[in-house]
Amino acid sequence: MSADNAVDAARTDGTPRRGLRRIDLLRLGRAALLGTGGRDRVPDAIEHLTKVHRARHPEAGPEAIETLRRAYVLAESSHRGQMRKSGEPYITHPLAVTLILAELGAETTTLTASLLHDTVEDTDVTLDQVREQFGQEVGYLVDGVTKLEKVDYGAAAEPETFRKMLLATGDDVRVMSIKLADRLHNMRTLGVMRPEKQVRIAKVTRDVLIPLAERLGVQxxxxxxxxxxxAILHPEEHARTRAMIAANADGPDLLAAVAEDLRRVLREAGIAAEIAIRPRHAVSVHRVLLKRGGAELGSCDFGRLLVVVAEDADCYAVLGELHTCFTPVIAEFKDFIAAPKFNLYQSLHTAVADDRGRVAEVLVRTRRMHRVAEAGVIALGDPHAVADTPQTAEGEPGTRVDPTRPGWLARLLEWQRDAPDADTFWSALRDDLAQDREITVFAAESGESGESTGTVRLPAGASCVDAAYAVHGEAGHRCVGARVNGRLAPLGTRLRDGDTLQLLMADSAASGPDADWLERAITPAARIAITRWLAQHPAADDEDQQTAAPAVRPERTADEPPTAEPVAVTDLPHATVRLARCCTPVPPDGVTGFVIRGGTVAVHRVECPSTARMTAAGRTPVPVRWRDGGSANAYRATVLAEALSRPRLLADLTEAIAAQGVGIVSAAVEPPQEHRVRHTYTVELPDPGALTALMRAMRSVPGVYDVYRARLTVAAARP
Known part of the structure; x- marks a missing residue:
């Protein structure tokens, strides 16, 4: 954002703010087809782009504009004749992506690469040509966002493309900036796609791209x-929310009255500040509605007040006036200036009530904080710039801020190298990105001295097991205990921000994790390492003994208590059959068996990871089959429900399950993350066919957006 426009005059109807306004694609398409207008003249199609760029970067001289002109000429000529599904010339897409980045303040190198980002993938232009004409930096960015070919990678093309992109982002965060802008424009024009493709792309956007945008601070x-x-995944709820926003816009603007009172207070206090109303977007309004349990929202709930000042000290001066002249809602106060979020975000958050009882949420930040809050790492410019860069347009000293400072990207890049295949990487990536907050733990030596070894950054909810692998890598296998804040604690203890941790390590390299460590670990690095160790040491892993369902004997004597007949049988004489809980097989799943302790046959789904692990270890499968018929309540399955968090969700889901005549064996609810929650149910079915009807009934519960059987992957995936 430029200094003159630090606060956007955001609209109340939910349309994009001025900084990200939609461009006239038809006009750009016509301008693109008219040609370049001469070698030295800026083409009409990028005239607006260059104006925006100069406004954000006054130092961008003729050389920068000439570079953009040459990039546009190459992109337009190479894409000429290609059309988008919407009917516009293809060149309108890289133009739109580049304008999005320009309005967020991206520098010349990023804009050049953005104009060219699809040339290597979709035209005859080679990467070597890009490097020769525009340099190694631009070539690196274009290569980073170029997709891998499906003909070479098959179904693994998408996850492997993201793996490649993240590796490139580790060296230059501008790669992901271009990808995010690319996805935004594609999502804006997704309506021309088939509905099923819209849903698939929207889910990947929800699970991967939106969390990455959050982590990079590009709000x-x-x-x-x-x-x-x-709008794509929940069209009815989206329509209702937009209708509420429109109805509020037609009524009296109470928030404007509070804003005027605040202007008067700050004027009298001699504090120079810009005050604007920031309307909530549709998802934000929907979250407030869920938080209020469906209660009617007031006018002030549809937006927040934004106060922008010059200096950090002014932020606290504004806060003092707010809490003096209005009634503060203390529970709503958060200081993200003294303790910035892991994505570089800084602001003071508070809520105040005026003398009429109107409660307004208020954000207070400096101009620089506002630019970073809106554009995140894009506002930081070249991540490789040295620390003594020139002053900014506002006269603030330039500083190099490392976007990987919180450590989330470094951790992600570390564990991804150990992901054995694309499916494991894809599932682990979604789980990693679902962690929306970091904690800092102070680690100490494992000896008696307890000397500090520094800080360890972990996702919220991490356990001592996660910390062991974060500190010691593969040697985390040797962890036998932990002291948290000086006291002995179980390895499954969930760590909190600021905890002091001392890991107790065994001297023997032969020590290894138990199977239940997987239940205690949430980080992909820990889960992948544990799974690999268990695969290499099957004899030491009594997983089947721990995870198998209670034994059901094929035969019983008159002295034995009555039991249900087995749903799966084997030809091994006198063998006990158990259904493995790790994959909860039900007919007609393909199954196989393995003999475990005591001669029991554990039945697994064919695609269960335990099946592959035990086969690789040389254990001989035992043929098993489903029994015809069978008794009631004999079939177990584990299903997961993904939903937007709201009151009575658990009650409504359990009622829906009971209405299907299905018994609940166990249930677990994970803590909400970004207002999303996951419920896990192990159920007993009257017959295997009841599973489909059960999942359909669970999906019909308001707020539930997906129901699926337990994933058979290392890390459970968020769809």
Whole structure:
């Protein structure tokens, strides 16, 4: 954002803010087809782009504009004749992506690569040509966002493309900036796709791109992506929310009255500040509605007040006036200036009530904080710039801020190298990105001295097991205990921000994890390492003994208590059959068996990871088959429900399950993350065919957006 426009005059109807306004694609298409207008003249199609770029970067001289002109000429000529599904010339897409980045303040190198980002993938232009004409930096960015070919990678093309892109982002965060802008424009024009493809792309956007936008601090992209995904995956709820926003816009603007009172207070206090109303976008309004349990929202609930000042000290001066002249809602106060979020976000958050009882949420930040809050790492410019860069347009000293400082990207890049295949990487990536907050733990030596070894950054909810692998890598296998804040604690203890941790390590390299460590670990690095160790040491892993269902004997004597007949049988004489809980097989799943302790045959689904692990270890499968018929309540399955968090969700889901005549063996609810929650149910079915009807009934519960059987992967995936 430029200094003169630090606060956007956001609209109340939910349309994009000025900084990300939609461009006239038809006009750009016509301008693109008219040609370049001469070698030295800026083409009409990028005239607006260059004006925006100069406004954000006054130092961008003729050389920068000439570079953009040459990039456009190459892109337009190479894409000439290609059309998008919407009917516009293809060149309108890289133009739109580049304008999005320009309005967020991206520098010349990023804009050049953005104009060219599809040339290597979709035209005859080679990467070597890009490097020769525009340099190694631009070539690196274009290569980073170029997709891998499906003909070479098959179904693994998408996850492997993201793996490649993340590796490139580790060296230059601008790669992901271009990808996010690319996805935003594609989501804006997704309506021309088939409905099923819209849903698939929207889910990947929800699970991967939106969390990445959040972690990189690019809120302007994240909020619009959220609304576009919301409209595709939940069209009815989206329509109701937009109708509420429109209805509020037609009524009296109470928030404007509070804003005027605040202007008067700050004027009298001699504090120079810009005050604007920031309307909530559709997803934000929907979250407030869920938080209020469906209660009617007031006018002030549809937006927040934004106060922008010059210096950090002014932020606290504004806060003092707010809490002196209005009634503060203390529970709503958060200081993200003293303790920035892991994505570089800084602001003071508070809520105040005026003398009429109107409660307004208020954000207070400096101009620089506002630019970073909107554009995140894009506002930081070249991540490789040295620390003594020139002053900014506002006269602030330039500083190099490392976007990987919180450590989330470094951790992600570390564990991805150990992901054995694309499916494991894809599932682990979604789980990793679902962690929306970091904690800092102070680690100490494992000896008696307890010397500090520094800080360890972990996702919220991480356990001592996660910390062991974060500190010691593969040697985390040797962890036998932990002290948290000086006291002995179980390895499954969930760590909190600021905890002091001392890991107790065994001297023997032969020590290894138990199978239940997988239940205690949430980080992909820990889960992948544990799974690999268990696969290499099957004899030491009594997983089947621990996870198999209670034994059901094929035969019983008159002295034995009555039991249900087995649903699966084997030809091994006198063998006990158990259904493995790790994959909860039900007919007609393909199954196989393995003999475990005591001669029991554990029945697994064919695609269960335990099946592959035990086969690789040389254990001989035992043929098993489903018994015809069988008794009631003999079939177990584990299903997961993904939903937007709201009151009575658990009650409504359990009622829906009971209405299907299905018994609940166990249930677990994970803590909400970004207002999303996951429920896990192990159920007993009257017959295997009841599973489909059960999942359909669970999906019909308001707020539930997906129901699926337990994933057979290392890390459970969020669809």
């Amino acid at each position: 302007a992209l994240k909020t619009e992506l959220e609304d576009l995904v919301f």
